[in-house]
Amino acid sequence: MSLQPLVTNNQLSSEEILLRTLIAQKLPEDFYLQATLTVARQLLGKILVVLPSDDSDATAGIIVETEGYVGQDDPACHAAVGRTRRNEIMWGESGRAYTYFTYGNHWMFNVVTESADYPAAVLVRAIQPIMGLAAMRDRRGLHLLKSKADERNLTNGPGKLCRAMGIDGTLNGQSLQGPHLYIATCPPELALPAFETVATSRIGISRGLELPWRFYVGGNRYVSK
DNA sequence: GGGCTGATTTGCT
């Protein structure tokens, strides 16, 4: 049994310093009350931070691709079928995570937007990793170490980033005000260069293809294909 | 780089 503190102020790792910076810059609750497509655009360039409650490694990355799913009248939105147990969280307060399982393998991570009882959310489709890359590789499988170019494969898709960051059903409904999960403004030293926001139709859906509600950081290598 | 296909589970009709 040691009487020494595990960490003193002059022993903070660079990762701990970054986490303290990020939590201080987390987006406030009312950010998520904005119109869904506004949130989808504004999330580009922000940092998603996950500190799993099982105490596994923290990870973070810059959001580079999103999609908006907007209310019961959007045919691609899960809420189009009405309120069900699965999509329940989307009908609740904004600023929470909506995670769900699909294709027998994959978790998806969404941010609930707009007022309670209006079912809408933003799907996070890709991030550029900035913290916890070793943990991401572990969770995604060592075969990815084959080539350095495969680094982009860690998180360039909605299922991949959930796997890499340890996001699953335990986060469904969880607040985005931390400490386990939050989104923060990017510190200037990590910020992306000025970018163009590109809007296209959403991916992997069969209805609502005419709506340009997918947004990504133009030219970024970590956007999905 | 791109195209095709099988895997695998849940939710909802």
Next chain:
DNA sequence: GCAAATCAGCCCG
């Protein structure tokens, strides 16, 4: 029963 807000592996070049 079937479709799903997907991915990896395989083939081709």
